[in-house]
Amino acid sequence: MAYKRPPDTYDVLPYPNVKEPWLHTAKWRFVEGVFREVCGRYGYKEIRTPILEQTDLFKRTAGETTDVVSKEMFTFEDRGGRSMTMKPEGTAPVVRACIENGIFATHPTPKLYYIGQHFRYERGQKGRYRQHQQLGVEVFGADNPAIDAEVILLAMSFYREVGVKDQVLRINSLGIPESRVKYREALRNFVRPFLSEMSEEGQGRFEANPLRMLDTKSPKELELLSAAPRLIDFLDAESAEHFGALQGYLNSAGVPYEIDHRLVRGFDYYTRTTFEIAGASLGAQNALGGGGRYDGLVEACGGPKIPGIGFGLGMERCLISLEAMGVQLSIQNEETVQVFLITLGDASLVEAPAVKLLSQLREAGISADKSYRSRKFPQQIKEADEAGASYTLILGDSEIERGVVQLRNQKTKEQTEINLSEIVGEIKKISILSKNF
RNA sequence: GCGAUUUUAGCUCAGUCGGUUAGAGCGCCUGUUUGUGGAGCAGGAGGUCACGGGUUCGAAUCCCGCAAGUCGCCCCA
Numbered sequence: 011m012a013y014k015r016p017p018d019t020y021d022v023l024p025y026p027n028v029k030e031p032w033l034h035t036a037k038w039r040f041v042e043g044v045f046r047e048v049c050g051r052y053g054y055k056e057i058r059t060p061i062l063e064q065t066d067l068f069k070r071t072a073g074e075t076t077d078v079v080s081k082e083m084f085t086f087e088d089r090g091g092r093s094m095t096m097k098p099e100g101t102a103p104v105v106r107a108c109i110e111n112g113i114f115a116t117h118p119t120p121k122l123y124y125i126g127q128h129f130r131y132e133r134g135q136k137g138r139y140r141q142h143q144q145l146g147v148e149v150f151g152a153d154n155p156a157i158d159a160e161v162i163l164l165a166m167s168f169y170r171e172v173g174v175k176d177q178v179l180r181i182n183s184l185g186i187p188e189s190r191v192k193y194r195e196a197l198r199n200f201v202r203p204f205l206s207e208m209s210e211e212g213q214g215r216f217e218a219n220p221l222r223m224l225d226t227k228s229p230k231e232l233e234l235l236s237a238a239p240r241l242i243d244f245l246d247a248e249s250a251e252h253f254g255a256l257q258g259y260l261n262s263a264g265v266p267y268e269i270d271h272r273l274v275r276g277f278d279y280y281t282r283t284t285f286e287i288a289g290a291s292l293g294a295q296n297a298l299g300g301g302g303r304y305d306g307l308v309e310a311c312g313g314p315k316i317p318g319i320g321f322g323l324g325m326e327r328c329l330i331s332l333e334a335m336g337v338q339l340s341i342q343n344e345e346t347v348q349v350f351l352i353t354l355g356d357a358s359l360v361e362a363p364a365v366k367l368l369s370q371l372r373e374a375g376i377s378a379d380k381s382y383r384s385r386k387f388p389q390q391i392k393e394a395d396e397a398g399a400s401y402t403l404i405l406g407d408s409e410i411e412r413g414v415v416q417l418r419n420q421k422t423k424e425q426t427e428i429n430l431s432e433i434v435g436e437i438k439k440i441s442i443l444s445k446n447f
Numbered sequence: 448g449c450g451a452u453u454u455u456a457g458c459u460c461a462g463u464c465g466g467u468u469a470g471a472g473c474g475c476c477u478g479u480u481u482g483u484g485g486a487g488c489a490g491g492a493g494g495u496c497a498c499g500g501g502u503u504c505g506a507a508u509c510c511c512g513c514a515a516g517u518c519g520c521c522c523c524a
Contacts (some may be wrong), residue, residue: 014515028459077522081448099524133448135518142524211521225522276523297524324524341476354482388485392491406482416483423483 018134019065031268033330036341038143041328042125044172045145049123052164054147057122059103061129065093071102071307073278075218082130084140098127099277101304101320102311108150108314120153137327146301146322150308153317155252158257158283158303165287165299165321166265172328173337174289177298179265181285182273183253184221185245187306192219193244224272240271249282256283279304284321289331298331301324310369328393350394351380351438354387354406363430364405367415370434376441394420401440403433 015021024035031037065085072079073401084096097103107113111384113120128144147164149157162179167240169177184190197220201208204330205216209221212231215222226232247251260267267285275284284302301321308316332339351368353360371378381393393400404416404425415433429438 017515082522130523132522133520135520136517138523144524146524171472222522227521322524327524352483369499379497386485387482391484392486402483404482420484425483 016140018132018139020139031335032326034153037339038325039164041172041314041325041329041340042145042337045123045125045168048164048168048171049147052160052167054121054122054123057107057124058105058126059097059100059107059124061096062094063097063106065095067102067106067311068095068098070281071105071277071310071400072099076276076278078130082129082132084129097126098122098130100126100128100144100322101148101277101279101307101318104148104320105311105313105318108421109308109311114150114308114314114316117151119149119157120127121147121149123147130361137324137330139326143325146320146402147324148318148320150318151316153252153305155283156259158252158256158319159263160311161319161321162260162285163263165301165323169287169289169298169328172334173332173339174298174328175335175337176289178288179260179267180266180270180273180288181256181260181283182270182405183225183242183245183249183282184274184280184284184302185241185249186281189244189246189249190221190241191249193239193241196239196244197221197223200268203237204234217276219245224274229279241274242269242271252282275300277362279307279310281305285321287323289327292325297324297328318445323330346398347377347379348399348404348441349376349378349401350397350399351378351391351403351405352387352394353380354404355383355410356407359407359410360405363410367403367405367430367433374438375436376434376437400444402435 016309017209020033022033022035022038025034029195049056065083068083069079074080080097083098086094095176104124108122110121123146125143125145127389128142130139130142131140132138134140147161151393162181166177166179179181187194196257198216201216201220201223205213208216209226209228212223212226212228213322224238226235242250242253256270257267268285269424273284273286275282276288280302282303282305284300286300288296289298295369299321300323301319303317305317307318308314349371351364351371353364368378368380379397379399381390385393391402400420402420404418409415409427409430413430414427416425417428417433
């Protein structure tokens with residue numbers, strides 16, 4: 011085998027895959043379709059940004075000390091000597107695009123969604139790849155906690171409609187930068203007496219990014235941190251009110267959630283609300299999606315002082331989770347053909363009319379196909395079934411002589427003879443009348 | 448970056464204690480006397496046993512190395 015795909019990437023094929031059934035194009039289209047539909051219903055519009063950005067955009071927004079920026083970016087120098095990075099996350103590019111296109115001047119509260127490929131240079135494992143399809147939304151210009159609730163409700167709607175049953179919503183509030191400075195100091199003071207008992211990783215975070223110490227999975231560190239001060243006790247009055255209002259909205263909408271005091275997310279730009287949605291059956295990587303508020307991000311990118319909130323979810327984890335739960339997706343198989351043309355007899359006589367008929371059907375909006383392997387009748391019938399055809403058209407020497415074609419219902423095997431000049435109209439009629447055509 | 452584990456036909460996998468020419472199912476191809484279900488029957492193609500060394504009379508099998516896949520650590524989606 012000469013070439014292999016890059017490490018920790020995957021191919022999505024239009025054919026069933028025994029080992030990895032989620033790598034099937036039809037399933038991807040289904041999930042994307044649900045996401046688009048839900049976003050549209052919530053009033054969100056699609057934005058597409060380049061796959062590359064200036065490296066600095068991510069360094070400045072996500073934070074130099076974050077894992078993503080410090081060790082997981084696909085960064086290279088282009089031919090003009092500029093440092094470029096394949097986007098590791100979706101929010102900063104959207105912010106950049108909105109500022110650059112003057113969106114905020116004409117749209118007070120843009121509500122946007124995107125579907126795109128994101129890249130992180132990590133070692134793969136279940137549900138984690140170097141190239142990953144992320145679906146996300148961003149809202150700008152609203153600090154009303156009702157919009158926090160809307161974004162969360164949109165995410166929950168999506169998961170419910172796509173078929174994920176057991177999603178768990180966890181929320182937290184990080185407050186504003188000023189209150190976080192106080193909290194950071196309190197957390198340091200709490201940890202300092204037993205700093206030497208923390209892992210190397212934890213000790214590193216003590217200096218660089220104390221909040222991330224909370225993110226540990228080590229049972230020992232969880233024990234040590236169990237009595238640590240909590241973020242919500244340090245919130246400024248407004249943030250506390252904001253967080254309380256959000257909870258009220260979630261309650262009245264009937265959305266169950268839990269407050270997770272150690273939910274701090276991976277990027278430095280988050281303020282106030284953060285949330286994560288987790289699912290079962292994903293192995294170690296059980297976060298289906300997450301997001302939060304980023305009130306200072308637009309300004310930090312050189313735009314106006316405008317608040318924002320968003321979330322992103324992973325296509326791979328969504329599909330793997332659905333598969334693990336045994337959910338049957340209502341997939342429209344776009345490869346299914348409506349009419350299959352069977353040709354018989356002398357090819358020099360039959361092929362030309364067949365090519366013409368096939369083209370006429372397709373021009374008329376009927377999906378149609380034929381065998382290109384000059385096979386015998388039974389084999390062509392089989393091929394028609396494999397193509398999923400509801401009807402076959404039979405065109406042989408004797409039909410050509412009489413200017414007709416046989417229309418055969420594949421289910422009932424009923425067969426009627428129809429004039430070649432009328433067949434396209436006839437099939438068009440059937441396709442309109444018949445639901446399961 | 449680290450650890451565990453796997454690698455034999457297009458796919459899913461057997462392969463015993465190291466012993467003849469490397470096996471199955473599915474898929475693919477051909478035929479089944481040539482225009483109506485071929486999902487039946489008969490046959491066929493397809494392998495550098497990931498790759499490189501070593502031990503041995505003899506290696507898919509044992510040893511060393513290396514590559515890729517998978518899962519996990521860290522972190523995230």
